[in-house]
Amino acid sequence: xxxxxxxxxxxxxxxxxxxxxxxxxxxxxxxxxxxxxxxxxxxxxxxxxxxxxxxxxxxxxxxxxxxxxxxxxxxxxxxxxxxxxxxxxxxxxxxxxxxxxxxxxxxxxxxxxxxxxxxxxxxxxxxxxxxxxxxxxxxxxxxxxxxxxxxxxxxxxxxxxxxxxxxxxxxxxxxxxxxxxxxxxxxxxxxxxxxxxxxxxxxxxxxxxxxxxxxxxxxxxx
Amino acid sequence: xxxxxxxxxxxxxxxxxxxxxxxxxxxxxxxxxxxxxxxxxxxxxxxxxxxxxxxxxxxxxxxxxxxxxxxxxxxxxxxxxxxxxxxxxxxxxxxxxxxxxxxxxxxxxxxxxxxxxxxxxxxxxxxxxxxxxxxxxxxxxxxxxxxxxxxxxxxxxxxxxxxxxxxxx
Numbered sequence: 081x082x083x084x085x086x087x088x089x090x091x092x093x094x095x096x097x098x099x100x101x102x103x104x105x106x107x108x109x110x111x112x113x114x115x116x117x118x119x120x121x122x123x124x125x126x127x128x129x130x131x132x133x134x135x136x137x138x139x140x141x142x143x144x145x146x147x148x149x150x151x152x153x154x155x156x157x158x159x160x161x162x163x164x165x166x167x168x169x170x171x172x173x174x175x176x177x178x179x180x181x182x183x184x185x186x187x188x189x190x191x192x193x194x195x196x197x198x199x200x201x202x203x204x205x206x207x208x209x210x211x212x213x214x215x216x217x218x219x220x221x222x223x224x225x226x227x228x229x230x231x232x233x234x235x236x237x238x239x240x241x242x243x244x245x246x247x248x249x250x251x252x253x254x255x256x257x258x259x260x261x262x263x264x265x266x267x268x269x270x271x272x273x274x275x276x277x278x279x280x281x282x283x284x285x286x287x288x289x290x291x292x293x294x295x296x297x298x299x300x301x302x
Numbered sequence: 303x304x305x306x307x308x309x310x311x312x313x314x315x316x317x318x319x320x321x322x323x324x325x326x327x328x329x330x331x332x333x334x335x336x337x338x339x340x341x342x343x344x345x346x347x348x349x350x351x352x353x354x355x356x357x358x359x360x361x362x363x364x365x366x367x368x369x370x371x372x373x374x375x376x377x378x379x380x381x382x383x384x385x386x387x388x389x390x391x392x393x394x395x396x397x398x399x400x401x402x403x404x405x406x407x408x409x410x411x412x413x414x415x416x417x418x419x420x421x422x423x424x425x426x427x428x429x430x431x432x433x434x435x436x437x438x439x440x441x442x443x444x445x446x447x448x449x450x451x452x453x454x455x456x457x458x459x460x461x462x463x464x465x466x467x468x469x470x471x
């Protein structure tokens with residue numbers, strides 16, 4: 081359907097006419113067609129979910145200054161994306177942002193908080209520490225939060241800027257809507273070039289990656 | 303803070319009241335330290351706290367160092383402070399690698415409570431007479447004493463294809 085581009089005043093006038101009952105016949109049909117979107121119930125539900133996420137008021141370490149604190153302030157204003165209502169209870173929250181390193185003593189607590197959240201729920205691992213242990217490669221810190229809970233999104237940085245967190249939040253919204261962004265590996269035809277940590281669990285490289293690794297190794301050592 | 307001669311004078315005074323308790327002294331970088339027989343640590347701390355003219359009534363820190371190749375291996379450091387003269391004095395007791403044990407000084411300095419628990423938590427030093435010697439920071443079921451130097455650091459090796467190929471294993 082061709083949607084006629086009109087000025088704001090024009091749309092206002094059309095709405096006023098419709099409310100007065102002045103629009104009739106073909107004009108009314110056109111008015112309704114322009115303003116009604118047909119979709120499935122699931123898509124509409126996901127749209128509503130993505131735009132009314134309630135994050136959990138929760139901070140682990142220095143990243144907490146950037147994520148749950150800064151992005152709700154006036155300068156960054158996460159309210160623009162419908163997520164200004166930080167909930168103090170996990171039972172009311174949809175999203176948990178792991179902002180900082182997770183120590184082995186904290187991990188069961190974080191897991192319990194995540195388990196207490198009601199479905200549907202999402203988790204963002206923010207910063208290097210909660211994604212991989214970061215600089216804390218030691219006995220006290222869990223080497224990556226996805227060892228004990230599912231993570232939907234990783235935001236790199238040490239710490240990530242609030243803009244990066246909001247960008248990640250927008251990515252999560254698109255993921256919830258069901259239309260996740262393609263990553264740069266898809267866009268640049270670079271699937272299989274992932275770098276991987278050796279020795280850890282689930283660290284098997286793809287055959288392409290292993291081949292590329294061997295090739296790079298031969299080339300550089302030659 | 304006692305200077306070098308002052309430290310020797312202090313040692314002489316302690317020797318007069320508790321012979322043999324002080325094993326040695328050290329004066330490095332303007333820090334005076336008494337190395338004390340571990341079995342008589344309470345005698346020395348009590349003397350330093352209660353003797354008129356000394357007045358080291360504040361324990362500003364209690365911590366442990368692991369001198370791994372050396373024997374005795376563990377050093378329990380008591381950082382004392384005289385708040386009238388703003389003088390600091392370090393008292394050090396050396397403990398063997400096999401079952402390091404020392405008397406608790408919680409009766410003398412209540413602030414040592416948590417610090418001794420921390421020393422027990424991370425180094426496995428047993429403080430006799432402590433009211434509740436349990437782990438304070440690590441999980442209760444943790445195995446081992448991670449700040450000991452022979453404890454593995456942990457974490458996971460992270461190698462990346464490029465840097466590994468470039469700089470070798």
